[in-house]
Amino acid sequence: EIVLTQAPGTLSLSPGERATLSCRASQSVSRTYLAWYQQKPGQAPRLLIYGASSRATGIPDRFSGSGSGTDFTLTISRLEPEDFAVYYCQQYGISPRTFGQGTKVEIK
Amino acid sequence: QVQLVESGGGVVQPGRSLRLSCAASELTVSSYSMHWVRQAPGKGLEWVATMSYDGSNIYYADSVKGRFTISRDNSKNTLYLQMSSLRGEDTAVYYCARENPDKDYAMDVWGQGTTVTVSS
Numbered sequence: 155e156i157v158l159t160q161a162p163g164t165l166s167l168s169p170g171e172r173a174t175l176s177c178r179a180s181q182s183v184s185r186t187y188l189a190w191y192q193q194k195p196g197q198a199p200r201l202l203i204y205g206a207s208s209r210a211t212g213i214p215d216r217f218s219g220s221g222s223g224t225d226f227t228l229t230i231s232r233l234e235p236e237d238f239a240v241y242y243c244q245q246y247g248i249s250p251r252t253f254g255q256g257t258k259v260e261i262k
Numbered sequence: 263q264v265q266l267v268e269s270g271g272g273v274v275q276p277g278r279s280l281r282l283s284c285a286a287s288e289l290t291v292s293s294y295s296m297h298w299v300r301q302a303p304g305k306g307l308e309w310v311a312t313m314s315y316d317g318s319n320i321y322y323a324d325s326v327k328g329r330f331t332i333s334r335d336n337s338k339n340t341l342y343l344q345m346s347s348l349r350g351e352d353t354a355v356y357y358c359a360r361e362n363p364d365k366d367y368a369m370d371v372w373g374q375g376t377t378v379t380v381s382s
């Protein structure tokens with residue numbers, strides 16, 4: 155099973171700041187099968203990024219994904235109030251599909 | 263509007279069974295691979311089960327293998343998760359999700375979730 159480790163666990167930032175979230179895999183992951191999801195309290199996860207760097211439908215361009223191999227990054231260029239949430243990475247190239255433990259982006 | 267709506271959650275005693283449903287709108291469950299994902303209280307996301315679009319491939323997480331069964335009824339356009347021999351660690355919000363080949367097989371549509379509590 156591929157273990158995804160997200161860092162940091164919590165990111166305390168102010169609106170307008172840049173957020174950089176890391177997702178490290180225990181073994182190489184095809185970039186085609188790496189996704190990022192956003193989850194707000196009481197809501198279902200929402201797909202943000204698929205294929206490591208492609209934005210899902212309706213996702214603002216302040217969200218971007220990058221990386222390959224075992225290291226992937228989600229960047230939010232300028233935090234908006236609605237971006238404060240928990241973010242999960244997921245790999246789905248090797249069964250079983252696995253999620254990272256999440257990074258909480260909170261208001262500083 | 264493409265939508266998935268889960269139902270069937272509730273409070274159940276350990277060892278008992280429960281069946282969850284995921285009704286689809288503007289989406290044909292038999293045209294997509296579909297997943298169940300759960301989230302224990304205060305915890306992260308855990309993949310539970312997958313049924314391929316043609317029904318020929320079914321996969322389970324080790325934690326539920328032999329106890330949970332994923333199925334679907336094409337006539338009702340509904341996905342199911344039959345859960346038996348329930349344990350306390352199965353307590354979670356259960357989500358169904360669509361896998362979209364146009365999104366590199368990521369899960370692009372999710373239901374709102376249904377809560378399962380296993381407690382005596």
